[in-house]
Amino acid sequence: MSGLAMPKPDADTMRRRAEIVADMRIIVPGEGVVDAANEMRAFESDGLTAYRQLPLVVVLPETVAQVARVLKYCNDRNIRVVPRGSGTSLSGGALPLEDAVLLVMSRFNRILATDYPNRTVVAQPGVTNLGITTAVEQEGFYYAPDPSSQIACSIGGNVAENSGGVHCLKYGLTANNVLGIEMVLMNGEVVRLGGSHLDQEGYDLLGVMTGSEGLLGVVTEVTVRILKKPETARALLIGFPTSEQGGQCVADIIGAGIIPGGMEMMDRPAIHAAEDFVHAGYPLDVEALLIVELDGPGVEVDHLIGLVEAIAYRNGSTTCRISQSEQERLSFWAGRKAAFPAVGRISPDYYCMDGTIPRKELPRVLAGMRELSEKYGLGVANVFHAGDGNLHPLILYDANVPGELDKAENFGADILRLCVEVGGVLTGEHGVGVEKRDLMPEMFNQIDLDQQMRVKCAFDPNHLLNPGKVFPQLRRCAELGRMHVHRGQVAFPDIPRF
């Protein structure tokens, strides 16, 4: 682990491990408790595989009552808990801690209700993202957010990370597609937020829970909105001599009032890696390749294809292909969808970053990245959710070369600093986790971070749920609660008062 400080294991908990394991077996009988090191190995990391740690014990509850009892037991005894869905986090959100119970929600794998008149599905949190669509597609419906790990990632994990995907510019993120959840607080209390109605009463706790990275509560049920599948989808594959022209084309499409279902950009290294891998027919003489997908009724899609094509030519596109069949549309996407493994073929390892920038800053950020690439002596390939400014630079390195992982991480951190400097953010969809935790002060000052931690205090005052993630330094809730205000100072006496 490259210099990442995690909370110091609690000696008392470590000493009581056998007793805790035995108690867990009482709460979750049967096969639901795993404590042998070789069997826990499968859980030692998530999608951020550079970090590994065996947990204290793995617990796989089956009922909400078991989740509540596990959390209350741990809360009463000051034992840390790390929740985990399918373990596909790219930021280390489900990285175990040596002294923490790893609470794995994969046995919560049932769809509880489908309601077509109200267009909702109620699912247990371990159901995969794609599993929801699978459950309703025979009726022509689907669940819109589609993170690229959708065959594996769980809907509970999607709530924890506020997952996005290729279609979120038009259809929104997880937060815009979840209507309600049931969750268990660290003290064992079960709380329901929202439901099958459209807006939650009171404070928007559902909004705060979505994207809270497993630090506030454990989701035990999710109600999502489903949508009718668009009648058709067609795509354009457009090549540009410069990334500036590609970027301007994206701006002009949006400026024309068009919000495509998907709009993805790749830079030259990513185009070449993808083409070598899947032979999608991508042009190799361009600096930027844009895939624009339009979905809806056929007549609308045809109308918009014409508009987008004209915008592309106005911006100097050197190639523009329009899919004439479903097969051809899928072939346009094949290269983009295979971009990560394709890059994996040209480099022993790659490190995937996730900053978001105002789109107009793309040329500046790409230029900055080229400079950093020279400075660190590591290659970088870029795929870009062009519509919403979410960049995924893939840094190429070799973990077997001593020092290269550190170098790649430093390169990545510099890219994210650059994103923040141009008005962007550290993470668009992968989460902070452990990966970007220590970069949080690049975006937030101590007051900002303290107020976020105070939210944590309302849910989990002892900082037992998923500690060591998101916040660079956890401050005790009692300390955060103190107020320091100057008394009796009338700040601007010259303002009008009535």
Add this chain to the structure above:
Amino acid sequence: MTTFTPSSSAETLSTVQWAAAEETPLELLGHGSKRGIGRPLQTEHTLDLSKLTGVTLYEPAELVLSAKAGTPLAEIETLLTENGQQFAFEPMDYGPLLGGEPGKGTIGGVLAANLSGPRRLKAGAARDHVLGVAAVSGRGEAFKSGGRVVKNVTGYDLSKLMANSWGTLAVLTDVTFKVLPAAETEVTLAIRGLLDDAAVAAMALALGSSAEVSSAAHLPERIAARVAGGKHGSDAATLLRVEGFGPSVVYRIDALKQLLGKAGPLEEIAGEASKAIWRDIRDCRPFADGGALPVWRVSMAPSAAHHMVMALRMQAAVDAFYDWQGGLVWLSMREDDPEAELLRGLIRKHGGGHATLVRASAPHRAALPVFEPQPPHLAGLSARLKAEFDPKQILNPGRMA
């Protein structure tokens, strides 16, 4: 009685710091267009944010707009219209219903009340479009959350937490919203003469089709005459709005006509006439009668709400109409008793949801929970959250209680 009228974030901060040090409560006010919602406040001092104004960033191609919290919504909407854009969540105007002027309200108030409109079905509410905020907590500390980009999961989403907090957690000083292109064309298909249950079934059918209906409302008989100046007559009207590019709207309206041809007589209402209807539904115009009889805003599962209304009619005299495919019910009591217990009991019995007493006399608002009471664990969590933002209870104390 002092009214503080800061014109900068720094002045706002120092006012709240002063109030926090004195432990003296403040009523937060923009234009006061929603002042009549919530438990009446009895604070000695008022923090008037209507001078904290100005659009600070607007980049149409980036789909983003930032403004000081006291900026008039009307001013921002004019700017967006000039650029062919809009707030897709269609924030309603409570002014007419509450006996105030139309066209008032600030952008901070839009977020604090989590406003939305008929397009809520497809586009969400203010909480779905807010990208970032800067605010002053009741601790007297200026904090920020979110950013100016549409995709951002960095840290907790405190911007969403400000939605529907009615000024009880923090004083907003700056807000940043996602903006979207306005639709080129809109057409409304009206099915006439349906009873509530048939209307709800027709709306569910339409929303379950691929016609991308952006709004669906049902105005029962007589209520229909209270929108758009009565020019569409008083027969019940079940309204489906389709928006987008011209050829697509034509195609989708045709698809809806085929789907719903047997439901009842159909009418097409296009352009400005369509807009006028949805504006009136958005602003609850049918009950904006200048009176003060209790009006409820009820949110339930779309297919369940009309059953609740039917049960309520057995025991109380009410007028009702439906938005959001039936899931949003506006209820006007014909007598001065809000019947809060009865209504909330029936909501629970019919699958749950919540009711907000958006219009009522001050004595009713003082005596009854205006906002839906929460179950104990959730209420406890909300109270702890409030304390983490406003430990001295100086921001709109009791408004949501």
